[in-house]
Amino acid sequence: MADTNRAVIYRGIRHVEVEDVADAGFVLQDGPGVHPDNVGRELPHAAILKVVATNICGSDQHMVRGRTDAPEGLQLGHEITGEVIEIGPGVEFIKKGDLVSIPFNIACGRCRNCKERNTGVCLNVNPEQPGSAYGYVAMGGWRGGQAKYVTVPYADWNCLKFPDKEQAMDKIRDLTMLSDIFPTGYHGCVTAGVGTGSTVYVAGAGPVGLAAACSAQLLGAAVVIVGDMQADRLGQARSFGCETIDLSKVDSPEAMAGAIEGILGVPVVDCAVDAVGFEAKGHGTNGEEAPAVVLNTVMGITRAAGGIGIPGLYVPSDPGAADESAKHGNLSLQFGIGWAKSLTFATGQAPVMKYHRGLMQAILNDRVHIADAVNATVITLDDAPRGYEEFDSGAAQKFILDPHGLVGAAA
Ligand code: NAD
Ligand code: ZN
Numbered sequence: 001m002a003d004t005n006r007a008v009i010y011r012g013i014r015h016v017e018v019e020d021v022a023d024a025g026f027v028l029q030d031g032p033g034v035h036p037d038n039v040g041r042e043l044p045h046a047a048i049l050k051v052v053a054t055n056i057c058g059s060d061q062h063m064v065r066g067r068t069d070a071p072e073g074l075q076l077g078h079e080i081t082g083e084v085i086e087i088g089p090g091v092e093f094i095k096k097g098d099l100v101s102i103p104f105n106i107a108c109g110r111c112r113n114c115k116e117r118n119t120g121v122c123l124n125v126n127p128e129q130p131g132s133a134y135g136y137v138a139m140g141g142w143r144g145g146q147a148k149y150v151t152v153p154y155a156d157w158n159c160l161k162f163p164d165k166e167q168a169m170d171k172i173r174d175l176t177m178l179s180d181i182f183p184t185g186y187h188g189c190v191t192a193g194v195g196t197g198s199t200v201y202v203a204g205a206g207p208v209g210l211a212a213a214c215s216a217q218l219l220g221a222a223v224v225i226v227g228d229m230q231a232d233r234l235g236q237a238r239s240f241g242c243e244t245i246d247l248s249k250v251d252s253p254e255a256m257a258g259a260i261e262g263i264l265g266v267p268v269v270d271c272a273v274d275a276v277g278f279e280a281k282g283h284g285t286n287g288e289e290a291p292a293v294v295l296n297t298v299m300g301i302t303r304a305a306g307g308i309g310i311p312g313l314y315v316p317s318d319p320g321a322a323d324e325s326a327k328h329g330n331l332s333l334q335f336g337i338g339w340a341k342s343l344t345f346a347t348g349q350a351p352v353m354k355y356h357r358g359l360m361q362a363i364l365n366d367r368v369h370i371a372d373a374v375n376a377t378v379i380t381l382d383d384a385p386r387g388y389e390e391f392d393s394g395a396a397q398k399f400i401l402d403p404h405g406l407v408g409a410a411a
């Protein structure tokens with residue numbers, strides 16, 4: 001490898017460091033968070049990427065805020081775009097020099113779930129449970145991509161090759177969103193049933209919520225309403241034509257229905273997307289956590305027979321939860337409201353591969369401007385600790401790490 005590998009490492013609560021790390025290679029080596037059954041796993045089907053762009057995600061923040069069992073020393077990062085610099089002997093079609101987007105879900109392409117396009121729950125990559133991702137707790141121990149170089153297993157299957165490198169570098173701030181948040185927001189909308197003329201509520205104006213709002217527009221929604229309690233993020237949603245609800249001022253289900261009615265003339269939407277997850281804050285509060293509030297709210301304001309997409313992450317156990325039952329993953333759901341209305345729910349990791357090619361084409365042909373929607377902001381790899389801190393404090397920005405200065409140079 002040309003130079004020393006460096007990566008973002010989790011060093012304890014609200015503490016990440018950028019450190020020199022081992023080269024990316026063709027064997028899964030032991031390390032923090034690596035499942036024993038994955039240690040020594042040979043990867044002849046892998047490619048090694050020089051990372052061109054890798055983004056910080058709200059999913060990383062759950063770990064860095066200490067809300068998971070992520071071990072110290074974990075190499076972070078699951079949103080990866082890069083240039084192939086080496087391939088294993090089992091790689092047939094991806095070539096050195098290809099510029100590729102990598103779905104954050106690691107998938108084998110051979111199991112029943114992969115064959116059914118449910119790559120978010122691949123059965124062969126994580127000995128602990130179905131589904132895997134780079135640089136994530138309980139996901140098998142694949143090293144993260146907030147690094148200069150990273151190993152991508154099953155490269156022929158996982159890599160989405162951009163058709164033209166020069167054209168791709170012109171739009172790299174948009175294309176980097178294909179590894180996670182754009183397909184994730186889009187999946188939230190598709191599973192909620194968003195189509196031409198839909199009215200949509202998106203809970204959360206973080207990058208995933210904004211990507212969902214942008215996706216709803218791409219899918220033809222008539223009105224997209226975004227709710228959050230952070231003013232800057234709501235301003236970001238309005239910047240591309242969304243309506244907004246400031247949830248710091250909405251303190252009851254009735255007030256919420258009233259806010260929807262004030263915009264639409266009726267107190268319900270056709271479709272809703274939860275882009276918040278288990279660290280949800282209570283409405284009309286000073287930020288006290290209320291882990292079931294988003295799910296209960298969307299059940300309340302979605303029309304009978306409507307759909308709810310839930311990309312927001314929920315966990316089986318939450319060591320940092322405010323109340324005892326939430327520590328064990330138990331939420332106070334008013335499930336009867338949803339049941340009585342025949343609502344449908346879709347959960348889980350977004351199967352990125354289902355959508356990334358179509359969304360790439362939409363970007364390359366100027367049908368959508370996802371980087372502007374999420375306020376993509378490019379920083380150096382060494383600046384990652386600042387990016388994590390500002391993102392955690394609610395900056396209305398999606399931070400892209402630029403480990404080799406290639407994104408900055410293309411701008
Ligand atoms: P983020 O933390 O930046 O955004 C969450 C936003 O929700 C914040 O702006 C916060 O103020 C807001 N919020 C808090 N309580 C709220 C409430 N009651 N109603 C409405 N908004 C509220 O995170 P992000 O990067 O946008 O990610 C959002 C969620 O999506 C996270 O849980 C993340 O783990 C998850 N995620 C899931 C997938 C997937 O495949 N399913 C992929 C990526 C991210
Ligand atoms: Zn992510």
Ligand code: ZN
Binds near residue numbers: 111113
């Ligand atoms: Zn699989």
